[in-house]
Amino acid sequence: MRILSGIQPTGNLHLGNYLGAIRNWVLMQDEISAQGGTCLYFLADLHAISMPHDPATLSANTREMVAALVACGLDPDRSILFNQAQVPQHAELQWLLNGTARTGWLNRMTQWKDKAGKNREGASVALYTYPVLQAADVLLYQSTHVPVGEDQKQHLELARDIAQKFNNDFASEENPVFTLPAPMIPPEAARIMSLRDASGKMSKSDPSDMSRINLTDDADTIMQKVKKAKTDPEPLPSEIAGLEGRAEAKNLVAIYAAMSGSTIEQILTDFGGAGFGTFKPALGELLVERLAPINARFVELRQDRTALDAILRKGAEKARALAVPTLERTYEALGLVRG
Numbered sequence: 001m002r003i004l005s006g007i008q009p010t011g012n013l014h015l016g017n018y019l020g021a022i023r024n025w026v027l028m029q030d031e032i033s034a035q036g037g038t039c040l041y042f043l044a045d046l047h048a049i050s051m052p053h054d055p056a057t058l059s060a061n062t063r064e065m066v067a068a069l070v071a072c073g074l075d076p077d078r079s080i081l082f083n084q085a086q087v088p089q090h091a092e093l094q095w096l097l098n099g100t101a102r103t104g105w106l107n108r109m110t111q112w113k114d115k116a117g118k119n120r121e122g123a124s125v126a127l128y129t130y131p132v133l134q135a136a137d138v139l140l141y142q143s144t145h146v147p148v149g150e151d152q153k154q155h156l157e158l159a160r161d162i163a164q165k166f167n168n169d170f171a172s173e174e175n176p177v178f179t180l181p182a183p184m185i186p187p188e189a190a191r192i193m194s195l196r197d198a199s200g201k202m203s204k205s206d207p208s209d210m211s212r213i214n215l216t217d218d219a220d221t222i223m224q225k226v227k228k229a230k231t232d233p234e235p236l237p238s239e240i241a242g243l244e245g246r247a248e249a250k251n252l253v254a255i256y257a258a259m260s261g262s263t264i265e266q267i268l269t270d271f272g273g274a275g276f277g278t279f280k281p282a283l284g285e286l287l288v289e290r291l292a293p294i295n296a297r298f299v300e301l302r303q304d305r306t307a308l309d310a311i312l313r314k315g316a317e318k319a320r321a322l323a324v325p326t327l328e329r330t331y332e333a334l335g336l337v338r339g
């Protein structure tokens with residue numbers, strides 16, 4: 001098994017990133033490295049330039065995110081932790097895959113439609129071809145499994161389509177160039193929603209900080225955000241069916257389940273009949289208890305820029321070594337002469 005996943009270094013990690021993806025990254029690292037497999041996790045800094053950005057903030061966020069990932073339990077000695085910008089093979093493979101990706105496929109991407117909005121003419125070309133770079137990220141390493149939240153599923157399906165078409169057009173079924181990757185989406189935390197409006201996902205681009213729990217929030221802030229989270233006046237049901245049409249309640253229960261490593265059924269067995277006056281403080285305490293050690297490690301690690309740069313440099317070196325053979329095979333399959 002080869003596991004790979006990425007995150008954009010566009011600011012603080014929040015609970016959606018953590019429960020939807022990072023926590024799985026850590027679990028996979030522990031499981032896969034014990035079996036002799038490889039886990040690659042990277043900061044998608046090349047993706048981050050698809051939206052308007054400030055260069056100084058991007059480099060600061062990239063280093064902060066390394067500190068945050070290590071604080072969450074990623075071990076740079078067991079996982080390959082790097083940023084795309086130090087592995088030029090990502091951008092090279094993207095160009096090669098641009099010949100295979102179809103514009104019709106990209107036009108259907110919901111992230112492109114959401115982020116470009118009505119202003120398609122003014123959106124960057126990078127935002128449009130973003131999913132092809134994401135396909136390159138995954139295919140470059142012959143990744144078998146990609147732990148992500150639900151919102152990335154469509155991009156991974158596109159990566160599979162590109163791999164399949166490339167294999168059909170330029171290789172053979174017996175000797176394919178690319179492995180077809182499978183998404184791994186956590187059932188309880190596939191989509192953590194905003195605390196202010198559960199019709200939208202928890203996101204770093206939401207202007208209201210009250211909509212998300214950041215991994216850097218202190219205990220008081222976490223308690224306050226949970227207490228102020230939008231809910232309805234009904235007590236919690238004892239069965240899942242009772243959460244139907246109660247998106248906010250469902251979200252908070254899902255957060256509790258994911259954070260405690262339990263199931264929604266179990267949480268409803270424990271809290272069925274209780275009001276939010278009881279449930280919210282319990283959820284707040286659980287979050288504080290689990291996030292406090294991460295927060296403390298993060299605050300310490302983020303100060304050591306030399307150590308963070310060394311982690312990225314070392315990770316990039318290992319990533320490049322794994323990337324080169326697939327890239328060379330791709331050039332060759334396309335008939336591009338490489339001396």
Ligand code: TYM
Nearest residue numbers: 006007008016017020021044134148149190191192201202
């Ligand atoms: P990004 O940076 O938006 O998010 C990182 C990871 O967090 C998950 N996530 C969520 N999961 C559940 N609920 C939420 N509210 C929530 N918000 C975010 C995302 O699904 C993701 O797994 N395009 C990617 C980065 C990327 C990538 C890749 C991922 C680039 N190349 C190759 C996998 C493989 C992105 O912007 O994720």
